[in-house]
Amino acid sequence: MNITRENIDELNAVVKVEIAKEDYNPKVEKVLKDYRKTANIPGFRKGHVPMSLVKKQYGKAVLVDEVNKLLQESLNKYLTEEKLDVLGNPLPKEQENFDWDQENYAFEFELGLAPKFEVSLQAKDAITHYQIVADDAMIDNQLKTIQKQYGKLVAKQEAEEGDMFTGTFKNEAEGIENSATFSTEAIKGKRNLSKFVGAKVGDTLTLKTKSLFENEHDLMQHLKVEHDKAHDLDVEVTFEISEINKQELAELDQELFDKLFGKDNVKSVTELKERIKADAEKQFEQQSDQQLLNDVTEALIENTKFELPQAFLEKWIRFNGENELSEEQAKEEYEKSEKGIRFQLIEGKLIQDNSLQVTFDEIKDFTKDRIKAQMAQFGQLNPEDKELDDIAARVLGNQEEVRKLSEQLMNQKILDFYKEKANLTPKKVTYENFVKEVYQ
CATH class of the missing domain: 3.10.50.30 (Transcription elongation factor, GreA/GreB, C-terminal domain)
Structure with missing residues (x-):
C-alpha cells in the first residue's frame, strides 16, 4: 500500500491511496472461506460448497467491502500519523470508468485543511464586562413583593x-x-x-x-x-x-425572617435587604457571564483573521447531509455556518494552546457540587461524603450526562480564562440599564 499527498495550497490537498492485491487478498480469502463453511446453496451440503461457486456468488461483494474497510482504516491512520488538522471529512474524487475487476486500485480524496493563525485576547477596543448591581429601588420592590406574598x-x-x-x-x-x-x-x-x-x-x-x-x-x-x-x-x-x-402587608419581623431563611439566619431589615441584594446579584451574574461570552466570541471572530477552504466546505456541506443539496443551497448553508466554523477553530486553538483540559476528577467534583446545591434547596445542608459519592457515581454512569457536565465545566473554564486574560473594562450597572444597553 502506498499513500501520498499533494498540497494544492495551504488550505487544500489531495491524498492518493494505492492498494495492491497483496494488501486486501488475505482478508478477502478468509471471509470467503468463512462463507463457505456456512453457505446454504441448494444441491450442496453445508461446508462442502465449491470455493469457485462461493467466489462467483459472493466474491465481488466481499472484495468491495474489504477494500473499502482497508481504505478507510488506512486513510484515518494516515491523517492521524501525519497530524493533519482537517475540516469536515475527506471527500472522494470521482473516477470515470473505475474497474473492480482489476487487481490494484487507486483512490483520491480531497482534504480541507485547517488554517494556521494566532489568537489574541488583547483586542484594541476593550470589551465591557457588566457587573449588574441591585439598586435600592429594586431591593425595595422585592421587599414589597415579599410583604404582599406573606401578607x-x-x-x-x-x-x-x-x-x-x-x-x-x-x-x-x-x-x-x-x-x-x-x-x-x-x-x-x-x-x-x-x-x-x-x-x-x-x-x-x-x-x-x-x-x-x-x-x-x-x-x-x-x-x-x-x-x-x-x-x-x-x-x-x-x-x-x-x-x-x-x-x-406582612410585618417585617423575626417570624417573617425565619420563614424566608430559617431560624435566626436573618435578624433585621438591614440584613434582609443585604440578603435580597446578594441573591439578586448572584442571579444577575449568570446574565452578565453570558453576555461576556457573547461579546468575547464576537470580538474574537472579528479580530482573528484567516482564510477557510470555502469551495471544499461548500462541497462537503452539499454531499454530507441527509439529503444532497444543490450548489446554491450548499453556498447558503455555508454562509449561515461560517461564523460558527470560525469560532470552533478559534476556541479549539485557545483550549489547546492554554491546556484548558477537563479531567474526570474535575467532572466528579463539579457533579458533587451540583448535587450539594440541589440538596440544599430541600434543606439537606450537610450531606455525608458517601451519600454524595454514591449519587455522583450513578450520575456519571450515564455517558450522556458525563458529556453534558464536561461541556458545562469546559464552558466555565473558558469563561474564567476570558475574565483573566481578555482586555475587559468592568462596568457596574443596574439591571434596568443593563437591559437598555444590551437589548435595546
Whole structure:
C-alpha cells in the first residue's frame, strides 16, 4: 500500500491511496472461506460448497467491502500519523470508468485543511464586562413583593386605590363571561381607575376593553380571549363586583425572617435587604457571564483573521447531509455556518494552546457540587461524603450526562480564562440599564 499527498495550497490537498492485491487478498480469502463453511446453496451440503461457486456468488461483494474497510482504516491512520488538522471529512474524487475487476486500485480524496493563525485576547477596543448591581429601588420592590406574598387579604365593602377586585366580565355578543381577580394597580388611566375607586360589592361597572389594563395581555387572562383578538379588542363589557379585598402587608419581623431563611439566619431589615441584594446579584451574574461570552466570541471572530477552504466546505456541506443539496443551497448553508466554523477553530486553538483540559476528577467534583446545591434547596445542608459519592457515581454512569457536565465545566473554564486574560473594562450597572444597553 502506498499513500501520498499533494498540497494544492495551504488550505487544500489531495491524498492518493494505492492498494495492491497483496494488501486486501488475505482478508478477502478468509471471509470467503468463512462463507463457505456456512453457505446454504441448494444441491450442496453445508461446508462442502465449491470455493469457485462461493467466489462467483459472493466474491465481488466481499472484495468491495474489504477494500473499502482497508481504505478507510488506512486513510484515518494516515491523517492521524501525519497530524493533519482537517475540516469536515475527506471527500472522494470521482473516477470515470473505475474497474473492480482489476487487481490494484487507486483512490483520491480531497482534504480541507485547517488554517494556521494566532489568537489574541488583547483586542484594541476593550470589551465591557457588566457587573449588574441591585439598586435600592429594586431591593425595595422585592421587599414589597415579599410583604404582599406573606401578607393577608381583608374583605371590604367599598373600594380604595390599591385594593383587589374579584368579579365577572361579560359581553354576550362577544361570548365573554369570565371570572377574574386583579388589583387597581393593573388598571390603566385615571378615567378607568375612577370607576373602581368608591365602587361597592354587588356593583356592576361598564368598561371599554381598549386601554383598560396597563398590560394588554391581561385581557387574554381576565376576559379569556385569544392573543390576536386581545390586541385589537375594542368593545364594551360589564364587570360585576363579587369581592373587594385590601391586601395587608406582612410585618417585617423575626417570624417573617425565619420563614424566608430559617431560624435566626436573618435578624433585621438591614440584613434582609443585604440578603435580597446578594441573591439578586448572584442571579444577575449568570446574565452578565453570558453576555461576556457573547461579546468575547464576537470580538474574537472579528479580530482573528484567516482564510477557510470555502469551495471544499461548500462541497462537503452539499454531499454530507441527509439529503444532497444543490450548489446554491450548499453556498447558503455555508454562509449561515461560517461564523460558527470560525469560532470552533478559534476556541479549539485557545483550549489547546492554554491546556484548558477537563479531567474526570474535575467532572466528579463539579457533579458533587451540583448535587450539594440541589440538596440544599430541600434543606439537606450537610450531606455525608458517601451519600454524595454514591449519587455522583450513578450520575456519571450515564455517558450522556458525563458529556453534558464536561461541556458545562469546559464552558466555565473558558469563561474564567476570558475574565483573566481578555482586555475587559468592568462596568457596574443596574439591571434596568443593563437591559437598555444590551437589548435595546
